[in-house]
Amino acid sequence: MPRYIVERSFPDGFELPYGSAGIEVCRGVVGVNEDLGVTWVHSYVRGDCRSTFCVYDAPNPEAIRRAAERNGLPVDRITRVTVLDPYFYTPSNVAEPAAPGRD
Amino acid sequence: MPSASWVAGSIQRTRWSFGTYRDDEVGRQHPLRVVVGDLASSPAVRRLALQGLSVASVRDMARETELDPIQLHGLTGGNPFYVSEVVAGAPERIPPTVRDAVLARAARLSPAARRTLEAAAVIGPTVEPALLARITDGATTEESLAMGLLQAKGRRYAFRHEVAREAILDATNPGERLVLHARLLGALETGPEDDRAPARLAHHADEAGDRDAVLRYAPQAARQAARAGAHREAAAQFARAVRFAGAMPDGERAGLLLEFAQEHALIARYDVAIGAFAEAVAIWGRLGDASHEALALTSLAKSYVSVGRNHEAEAASRRAMEVSEGLPDGPEKVEAIFTQAYLRMLDRDNVEAIELGRKAIEMGQGDPRASTSVVQAWNTVGGARILLGDDGGRADLETSLRLAHEIGSDRLAGSFYSIITSALGEVYRFADAAPYFEAGVRYATEHDLDSARLYIEAWHALALVHLGRWSEAGAVASAVLARHDNSTISRIMALLAVGRLRTRRGDPDAWAALDEALALSEPTGTLQRLGPVRAARAEAAWLDGDAARSGTEAAAVFELALRHAHPWHVGELAWWQLKAGRPVADTTAASEPWRLQLAGRWREAASAWHALDCPYEAARALLDGDAGAVEAAHGVFDRLGARPAAALAARRLRELGVRSIPRGRGPATRANPAGLTARGLEVLRLVAEGLPNHEIAGRLFLSPRTVDHHVSAVLAKLGVDRRGDVVAAAADLGIETQNGQSAGPD
Numbered sequence: 007m008p009r010y011i012v013e014r015s016f017p018d019g020f021e022l023p024y025g026s027a028g029i030e031v032c033r034g035v036v037g038v039n040e041d042l043g044v045t046w047v048h049s050y051v052r053g054d055c056r057s058t059f060c061v062y063d064a065p066n067p068e069a070i071r072r073a074a075e076r077n078g079l080p081v082d083r084i085t086r087v088t089v090l091d092p093y094f095y096t097p098s099n100v101a102e103p104a105a106p107g108r109d
Numbered sequence: 110m111p112s113a114s115w116v117a118g119s120i121q122r123t124r125w126s127f128g129t130y131r132d133d134e135v136g137r138q139h140p141l142r143v144v145v146g147d148l149a150s151s152p153a154v155r156r157l158a159l160q161g162l163s164v165a166s167v168r169d170m171a172r173e174t175e176l177d178p179i180q181l182h183g184l185t186g187g188n189p190f191y192v193s194e195v196v197a198g199a200p201e202r203i204p205p206t207v208r209d210a211v212l213a214r215a216a217r218l219s220p221a222a223r224r225t226l227e228a229a230a231v232i233g234p235t236v237e238p239a240l241l242a243r244i245t246d247g248a249t250t251e252e253s254l255a256m257g258l259l260q261a262k263g264r265r266y267a268f269r270h271e272v273a274r275e276a277i278l279d280a281t282n283p284g285e286r287l288v289l290h291a292r293l294l295g296a297l298e299t300g301p302e303d304d305r306a307p308a309r310l311a312h313h314a315d316e317a318g319d320r321d322a323v324l325r326y327a328p329q330a331a332r333q334a335a336r337a338g339a340h341r342e343a344a345a346q347f348a349r350a351v352r353f354a355g356a357m358p359d360g361e362r363a364g365l366l367l368e369f370a371q372e373h374a375l376i377a378r379y380d381v382a383i384g385a386f387a388e389a390v391a392i393w394g395r396l397g398d399a400s401h402e403a404l405a406l407t408s409l410a411k412s413y414v415s416v417g418r419n420h421e422a423e424a425a426s427r428r429a430m431e432v433s434e435g436l437p438d439g440p441e442k443v444e445a446i447f448t449q450a451y452l453r454m455l456d457r458d459n460v461e462a463i464e465l466g467r468k469a470i471e472m473g474q475g476d477p478r479a480s481t482s483v484v485q486a487w488n489t490v491g492g493a494r495i496l497l498g499d500d501g502g503r504a505d506l507e508t509s510l511r512l513a514h515e516i517g518s519d520r521l522a523g524s525f526y527s528i529i530t531s532a533l534g535e536v537y538r539f540a541d542a543a544p545y546f547e548a549g550v551r552y553a554t555e556h557d558l559d560s561a562r563l564y565i566e567a568w569h570a571l572a573l574v575h576l577g578r579w580s581e582a583g584a585v586a587s588a589v590l591a592r593h594d595n596s597t598i599s600r601i602m603a604l605l606a607v608g609r610l611r612t613r614r615g616d617p618d619a620w621a622a623l624d625e626a627l628a629l630s631e632p633t634g635t636l637q638r639l640g641p642v643r644a645a646r647a648e649a650a651w652l653d654g655d656a657a658r659s660g661t662e663a664a665a666v667f668e669l670a671l672r673h674a675h676p677w678h679v680g681e682l683a684w685w686q687l688k689a690g691r692p693v694a695d696t697t698a699a700s701e702p703w704r705l706q707l708a709g710r711w712r713e714a715a716s717a718w719h720a721l722d723c724p725y726e727a728a729r730a731l732l733d734g735d736a737g738a739v740e741a742a743h744g745v746f747d748r749l750g751a752r753p754a755a756a757l758a759a760r761r762l763r764e765l766g767v768r769s770i771p772r773g774r775g776p777a778t779r780a781n782p783a784g785l786t787a788r789g790l791e792v793l794r795l796v797a798e799g800l801p802n803h804e805i806a807g808r809l810f811l812s813p814r815t816v817d818h819h820v821s822a823v824l825a826k827l828g829v830d831r832r833g834d835v836v837a838a839a840a841d842l843g844i845e846t847q848n849g850q851s852a853g854p855d
Contacts, residue, residue, distance in 0.1 A: 010617065067616040068583030068607065075580055083752065086617035 161187025417597035443473035466490035523561035567602035615752035640678035647685035660689025676700035
């Protein structure tokens with residue numbers, strides 16, 4: 007399944023309530039995502055909480071947008087990405103090179 | 110078996126204990142009945158009766174599987190053990206655990222009772238006692254009833270669970286099973302009329318391996334199903350007959366293949382249909398049966414069209430014309446002429462299509478054998494006229510629908526919806542097409558017309574893109590693309606919708622969709638597919654900032670568009686070439702909005718696009734205008750979520766010296782209170798600024814009448830009578846307005 011980074015901005019700051027309310031928010035998001043075949047892997051939140059960079063696995067960008075709408079989350083930009091890490095060129099990968107990019 | 114008093118005593122000694130049994134599996138004579146009866150009088154005992162699982166619970170348990178919950182509920186009768194075992198064993202239909210449980214119980218039957226049970230399983234989920242008696246010697250059901258394998262239901266027996274029946278059937282000696290099916294077939298054939306449903310006879314004939322009986326009953330059952338609109342069942346019954354048709358006389362076999370192929374084409378199994386049509390053509394060609402050969406050739410041509418093999422379709426259609434040439438006027442000749450008319454329409458040689466279509470109508474009118482060809486000829490003529498911008502085509506199409514209903518053909522009624530939606534869509538009359546999308550999808554769904562439904566939905570997705578309803582467009586297109594047994598043409602149009610959508614939103618994977626759309630369109634060689642696909646690619650390249658590529662994409666099919674004088678494709682393809690600085694020879698064929706846009710009359714072009722309800726296209730036309738126009742365009746792009754175009758508009762505004770450009774917020778952050786449309790919200794904000802209607806009209810490039818309409822809708826939705834109250838009402842709903850009385854939670 008393709009992986010995407012979803013950039014979202016929250017002009018008034020992004021806030022996740024503590025405790026059970028926060029758990030409920032996350033559960034709700036995950037539930038909606040599941041119906042659409044979308045998986046929220048994790049997010050990076052900017053220091054001032056005004057934007058987030060969310061890593062998603064999804065069948066296509068339309069599914070991400072639908073999930074965002076149902077969850078009431080903004081979407082600024084969706085970018086398709088692949089994973090690249092310092093160990094990408096291990097001997098087994100070098101023997102059979104696979105370019106990062108399309109999968 | 111412990112005695113009741115011992116059990117009761119044990120219960121009194123311990124704090125509490127549970128005992129369970131299945132009341133539906135304990136016969137009247139079972140010793141447990143005595144224990145339970147005695148216990149009932151003990152004050153320490155509470156008896157709880159448990160119901161079987163509801164459909165909702167079954168749905169819950171089967172959520173992770175592909176199993177249909179309603180079917181699973183029927184299969185298991187809601188028995189929790191069976192449900193959980195079938196769910197755990199999916200996709201296998203009957204898991205070994207369930208089979209073992211059933212067979213263990215059946216193993217306790219006497220041989221005679223076991224044989225009776227097997228015969229009952231052959232008869233079906235419900236069992237007529239008279240039939241059971243006729244196919245078994247001395248039927249004995251008492252033991253099965255006592256053991257809960259069978260139950261009495263009115264005048265019949267029924268298996269408690271369908272899984273039980275299937276397990277018994279599976280475990281029956283195949284030779285014995287065959288004999289039972291054969292006996293049952295004989296009993297049904299000589300029994301009362303009510304028992305002689307062709308589908309039932311065909312099933313037992315098949316299981317009995319009785320070739321003649323299959324060939325007698327399966328086609329009957331298939332035709333009956335087709336008449337009832339159950340085309341999947343009809344295809345399956347014809348397939349059953351074809352399996353037994355190896356030794357049939359050639360002519361009859363070709364006839365069967367033709368019907369078999371027609372039903373498979375209806376359920377979008379074109380690969381199977383094409384093979385069978387071609388085989389029928391070959392057989393009739395060998396037999397020198399020109400009229401049948403022509404008929405099969407025309408069907409073959411239409412299936413080729415459905416999978417985008419237009420060159421092969423053309424060859425088959427031309428051959429049908431040749432073969433039918435020597436025949437007297439009659440249904441085959443009408444069909445051959447209509448098919449050629451249809452192909453001309455698909456090629457957008459609309460004038461020729463209308464001429465041939467009318468010829469077919471004239472020749473076939475009044476001949477009931479030619480009625481389906483005549484219906485389709487009306488359809489073709491109507492579609493071609495709409496494509497030429499002649500609204501009389503709608504009346505022709507309505508005639509085709511009326512005639513289709515008159516002859517009871519849901520397939521042809523379905524193609525009415527395919528043609529009217531796609532023809533109106535191709536000439537950008539999306540709002541006019543709207544009611545037909547909904548009605549068409551409903552009709553096609555109700556009548557198992559998958560190919561028609563998917564094609565209509567693909568066009569609906571495309572219409573929604575142009576109408577600016579992007580979220581819905583994404584959902585509809587994704588649903589079409591999720592189907593793997595799709596016809597090529599539906600897939601092309603859905604990919605086109607997704608490609609345009611991703612391009613306009615600035616989402617990734619736009620090129621993946623547009624590359625696949627092009628690869629699928631190229632073999633068709635038709636403007637109908639290549640025109641819009643190349644135009645969408647030109648648009649994508651332009652938004653990528655690659656003007657040269659945009660021009661090349663547009664130029665690739667411009668000649669083809671010119672040759673067919675297609676107003677919309679000529680217009681759009683000319684536009685992208687012009688943007689790329691390529692000289693464009695001839696744009697006289699371009700439709701009104703494009704003609705205005707190409708002539709630099711951006712204000713009128715935007716109004717023309719507005720009249721067609723195409724907000725993105727209208728805003729794009731405004732990009733060539735003054736600062737006010739570009740600002741309005743920026744607002745529309747921002748509201749639609751058109752990130753790349755909004756960025757272009759912002760850059761253009763800076764070039765024009767505009768200092769403050771409103772920061773984009775993206776469409777998803779804005780809720781839509783009071784059920785206002787996006788346009789309604791825009792009008793609301795301007796009303797709140799105190800602008801009179803004619804100024805709002807100027808600002809939004811709308812006609813004053815349209816603005817009057819929007820303003821009254823906005824007032825009604827906010828529930829206020831006076832314009833002066835709008836600001837306060839908007840603030841209550843959390844809608845931001847420029848007057849500062851803004852907005853709550855977002």
